[in-house]
Amino acid sequence: MPLSLENLQTGHKYFIRNYGDEIEFEVLDVKPNGDHKVRHLHTLEVFSISEITRYGLGDDYDLDEINI
Numbered sequence: 001m002p003l004s005l006e007n008l009q010t011g012h013k014y015f016i017r018n019y020g021d022e023i024e025f026e027v028l029d030v031k032p033n034g035d036h037k038v039r040h041l042h043t044l045e046v047f048s049i050s051e052i053t054r055y056g057l058g059d060d061y062d063l064d065e066i067n068i
Contacts, residue, residue, distance in 0.1 A: 002061060002062045003064060005034075005049060006034065009027060011027065012026070013026045013066040014064065014066060015063070015064050016062070018052055018057060018058050018060065020060065023052065024041040025038040026039050031048075035049060036049040
């Protein structure tokens with residue numbers, strides 16, 4: 001069972017799969033509106049988690065913490 005987006009913690013690393021996109025990221029900041037500022041672990045691009053989920057959650061949706 002995937003984690004809830006509300007349970008993401010600053011400084012932790014996660015893996016998300018949604019509509020075929022697979023992204024490993026680190027949470028940089030939790031916004032007051034419930035959105036999260038994150039950094040892609042491979043490209044170091046900074047973006048909002050809502051950019052990944054703006055079209056909803058697909059049948060393949062999965063969210064797990066990366067334990068390194």
